[in-house]
Amino acid sequence: MSIPRIHIVTLGVSDLARSRRFYEALGWKASSASNEGIVFLKGGAGVLALYGRQALADDAQLEDRPSGFAAISIARNASSKAEVDQWFNAAVNAGATAIKSPQAVFWGGYSGYVADPDGHLWEFAFNPFFVFDARGNLALPD
Template sequence: MPAPRIHIVTLGVSDLPRSREFYEAWGWKASSASNENIVFLKGEAGVLALYGREALAEDALVEDLPCGFSAITLARNATSKEEVDQWFATALTGGARELKTPEEAFWGGYSGYLADPDGHLWEFAFNPYFVFDEHGNLALPD
């Protein structure tokens, strides 16, 4: 059995060019495999894809329901509190909506939440207990 991994996370978006610009402002790089229907953004450990919200619902054979809390967040973990603040400021400048200003967290770290232009939630966090490998990937213990 192959090792479990997530290769692509796809976000349904209402305005593909706007979302592409938003994520490129964070430093994501669009692949040449992108086209007018989908954008593939290359990350170090996977791909973030942007696809029209209605088209994504149609492809999955689900009804496109009004957007509310989806009980899903995406997280980006920093190596310091200052890095969290820097990422947060960059995202806000690019059009993110602040949900929770970065602050000391009950679990001993530092984190804040924001929403992208389509309301997808991102947590930017510093966890002093996390270790990163030589490639910058989170290295959880076995």
Template sequence: MSAPRIHIVTLGVSDLPQSRRFYEAWGWRASSASNENIVFLKGGAAVLALYGRDALAEDALAEDLPTGFPAVTLARNASSKEEVDRWFAAALAAGARELKTPQEAFWGGYSGYLADPDGHLWEFAFNPYFVFDEHGNLALPD
């Protein structure tokens, strides 16, 4: 059996064109597989997809119950504190809302949080204990 992987993370969004502009301004590149109903953004080993929130709930046969706090964060790990600060500034310039300014973290690293236009939470972090492989993927110990 192969190792578990996440191939696509799909975010339900209220305004697909606005969300596409936001993520593209932040540096993501849309795939030509995108169309007027879904946007696929290339992100290394995984893909970030943007899909209408109502359509996503309908497709999953789930009731849309916004809770205020989504209880999920997406994280991007940097190779330095300075890189965290650059990413954070770029996301804010693209229209993100700051939640927690990047700062020293209790666990020995450096991180900050922001929200995209739909409130999806992102953490940008530098963890001095993490290493990356030759492809830029996080290489956790076994």
């Protein structure tokens, strides 16, 4: 059996150009594999893809039914509280909506939430119990 991996997270977006500008302002780099219908953003070991919301619904053969809270967040883990603050402020300055300002949390860390221009929820967190490997990837214990 192969090792489970997440290779691509695809976000359905209402305005591809706007979303590309937003994520590039946060330091993501678009791949030359991108085209007018999809943007592939390189980030560490994984890829964040931006795809038209309706096109994504059509591809999955689902009805697009926008709602409030989608019960999912994407997390980016920092090496310090200061880095969380830096990422949070950069996202808000790039057009994100502040959802929860960075603060100490019950599990012993520090985190805050923003929503991207399409409402996708991002958590920026510092977890003092997590370590990173030499490549900057989260190194969870076995």
